[in-house]
Amino acid sequence: MGWNEPSGGQGPKDPWGNRGGRNNGDGPPDLDEVVRKLQQRLSGLFGQRPPVGGGGNNASGNPLLWLGLVVLLVIWLAYDMFYVIDQQQRGVVLRFGEYQTTLQPGLSMRMPRPFERVLKVNTGQTNTVSHEASMLTQDENIISVEAAVQWRIDDPTNYLFEVSAPDATLRQVVESAIREIVGRNKLDFVLTEGRSQIESEQKERIQSVLNEYNTGILITSVDLQTVKPPEAVKDAFDDAIKAREDEQRQINKAEAYRNEIIPRARGAAARLTEEAMGYKERVIARAEGQADRFTLLLDEYQQSPEVTRQRLYLDTMQYVLDRNSKILMDTDGGSNLTYLPIDKLMQESRKQNKQSDSGESGAMAPTQSLPAMPPSQNRQGSSSRYNDRSREAR
Template structure:
């Protein structure tokens, strides 16, 4: 019968009679409770109670050992709870009583277990992105629709957790601020055409500067800007202007290509004409200098020996005049000079006349006679010149 059931009497949970004469209705003795608890624990480990007798350890000693073992096991288990592993894409932020201590790299680590230290695991390789779209006023007071996508990731885990209460909201606000500043400082034509890449770079640098100033721990990896568009009300006019600009650039490129083709050719021809003129000039100058040098040399020789020089000049002149003639002149000491016609040419002429009509023969004879008369006249002139000397 349980102690708390009807008829259980005044017994306590350990079977003691609370209403006995020794108890007199008071609470159970604490020493008695501890003694009975030790006896039961020692019984579980094979020990004997006080009635067992013998010289074994007392129940109190056994209970102290058991408690020490249990406490040591619990302490070891508590220490093992401080082991944690950080993945390659993560960083571990260690906090001691809520204050930042250090940031751990990927791999196994140990910290002082809870409640002294705890670890916040932060994924630093995860890419976060958001889009921003707005209609803005440009520098030249035109309205343009701008749409871009900003991508970011965590660079400093401790700053991301503790320096800014809402890092992503700060990033969005910084993006809107920088976009309005950048677009408001540029002209519409620059934004619509070749300036899109430059505008995106300026926005990325400006946003990164702001988030670094606020210590959000974020890094802006890229800013992808979509082609800017004018408002729908004036889109047709802008399209016409862009088409005209493209036609202008195409014609300019075509003219530049033609110029690049013609100019080298003209420069080459000019260089060639200049080189030819310089060569002709040098040749004429060299020839004149040579003639001058030769004349000066002949004059100096003539001054030394006039008769000899005159004779040599005469002979050289006769040689140059008669070098192309087919006649042979023989100078004899007495009498007239004899003339010998070239027999090989006469034979060739005779063979030509035998194979041609009579008129050709007569023409050949006349030409021979003319040649003979011309040669005779030349010889007479030479003889007259000799006699005059």
């Protein structure tokens, strides 16, 4: 049986359980009646009494409805009052939009919204800002620089409230600092040994400006990733770099030669110094010996001048004739022809002359012609022989 068929002789039912209809089942149900019944049911859900004459049920005494409302309220309060702050986060508490405190990592409880609001800020995450641009150096050369700046949030309060756009401010400060520092240095310094110094100066400059603005940002590192000339002048710049490398190679070669030749020269100088000292001692000793010999000859000459003069004459002639290429032979006795190996005698004489010259180099010629005197311990004997010869001459 359908829902609108007659039942028990009574009129047809509509979907809302009413018998009969606005036209006794001959037309659609009354729309006003449907709205009225729906209002009665909603009023019963919120504990209101239905209007007089209404047929709705009173739902104010439904325990399941109240339990559901309480559960929803507890969930809402738990979600909006308890906050879990991670190790790398900080929680900024706002009460009616005004800053109150900063929550540390852990579980915290605050007043629910709209009374208080907690903003979580990640202070342990490292972020990167890259900047690439062409700029002028001090010597008016164009250079392309690409720098990467790593940073993190150090003060969440300043980061959120002191600057309206901290990220955009950071990018502008990075660009300004790079242009300032590169513009104070020459091209060669930026490309070669000055990169580390420029990175350090950029970090200090960027951090100083950010601290003045109270941005709450901490710069961890600055890295010059690319430093190169523009493409239009790259060929000429490569030639300049090659020439600089050749210069450095020649400098290294010269330094290597210097490191090799200086110790050798110092060793040669030390050897010459030692040889000079030895020559000095040898000449002094020879001069002292010659002086002593001359003193002895003087004593002998004072005792017997004629004999001493004759002896000096004979010794001198022997010294001269030993170095002469002529050979004198006495033939007054009528002796037979004598064969002498003159060539061998001459060679032997030259050898002796060379040995004597090498042993007495640097001495005076007259003193070389003088024969060597006997040692000091034989002076008395030589004096007696000179005295005997002087007596015989008399």
